[in-house]
Structures are given as C-alpha cells and as structure tokens.
Amino acid sequence: MKSSRAAIRYAKALLLEAVEKNSVEETFSDMEFVKKTFADNIELKHMTGSRVIKNSIKLSSLSLIFKDLGSLTLSLINILHENNRMNIFDIVALKFIELYNDFKEIQSATVTTAVPLNNELEDQVLETISKLTNKKTTLTNRVDKSLIGGFVLRVGDIEYNASFKNKLKNIKQEFNKNTNLSIT
Secondary structure: OHHHHHHHHHHHHHHHHHHHOOOHHHHHHHHHHHHHHHHHOHHHHHHHHOOOOOHHHHHHHHHHHOOOOOHHHHHHHHHHHHOOOHHHHHHHHHHHHHHHHHHOOEEEEEEEEOOOOOHHHHHHHHHHHHHHHOOEEEEEEEEOHHHOOOEEEEEOOEEEEOOHHHHHHHHHHHHHHHHHOOOO
16 A cells, blocks of 8 residues: 555655646557556566665666656656665556546546447446536447447446346345245
8 A cells, every 4th residue: 555655645746846847648559568568568567676685786777678768757767766765666657647547638438348349338338427527538448248249338437238138137136135025
C-alpha cells in the first residue's frame, strides 16, 4: 500500500512537470511504453524489485532499456534511483496513465463477451457509453466463453452484468430459495 501511495505522488509530480514543460503527450507515450515493457518482461519487474541487485545496476539497466524515451522519463528514473524507489517504476507508469486519463477526461470501459466484438458493435458500445457519461471512452474487449452469451460492461466502478451465465445463476438462486416450500 505504501508503494502505491508513493507511486501516486511520483506520478502527480511527473504530470505537473510534464504540463509545465508542455510535454504531456510525450510523457504519456513514454509511460505507455514503460507499462508495456514491464508487462511483457516479468524479469524486469523482478530485477527492479530485487534487494540483492545493486541500485547502480538497476539504474544502468533501466537507463539502457529506456534510453530512447524523453528527458522527463529519464529524470524520473534518476529520481527513483536517488530515493531508493526503483521498485515502483512500473506502478508510477500505471498511476501516471490513470492521472493522464483524468486530466484529459478520458474514461476506460471493459466489455466482456463470449465472442469477440466486431468493429461495428464495438463502435456502437463506445458511442452509447460516451453519450451516457459525456466523456471520451476507450474500450477494451475481453473474451470469456463461460459467459455463454450476453455481456458484462464495466465503466469505472460501475458494472452491468447482462450475461446468460449471470441470468442462469439468478434463476438457480430463485429455485434454491423456493425448495423449502411444501407441495400439497
């Protein structure tokens, strides 16, 4: 929990600095790259979180891996090194992306379906969400064959479950409630 709060503080400071230096989009792009790099390489997460590997080695590794990124991102790496916080670099990137989306009034939504959505249906879902919330929306489609049919839509903290799996579960619960009735 402490690392998450620290990551938020670093991400806020990075966003403020990016706004001040008019490089918000470049920094956002950098943080997207950092997020993807950590997601694709679990060894990198283990290396930054290791207490055995010296911070100087972590610094040189991260500086080499992310050498083509912007000056603010490279400064962030150095600040994390100075403060012995290299282990939260990936979390800072995630928190920065969240703050950026808030800053740009962009929300993310996830729709889970039994089969992948086609482009036309995805556009309709995006349009409907945007109209309801008056915000730009990015949509992620996840596939879960166990849903059988229907969908589960999650926008922020709100979830709407219109899956057949959920409907069947509700019917089963109703049957289980009524099993105590006596038949005469």
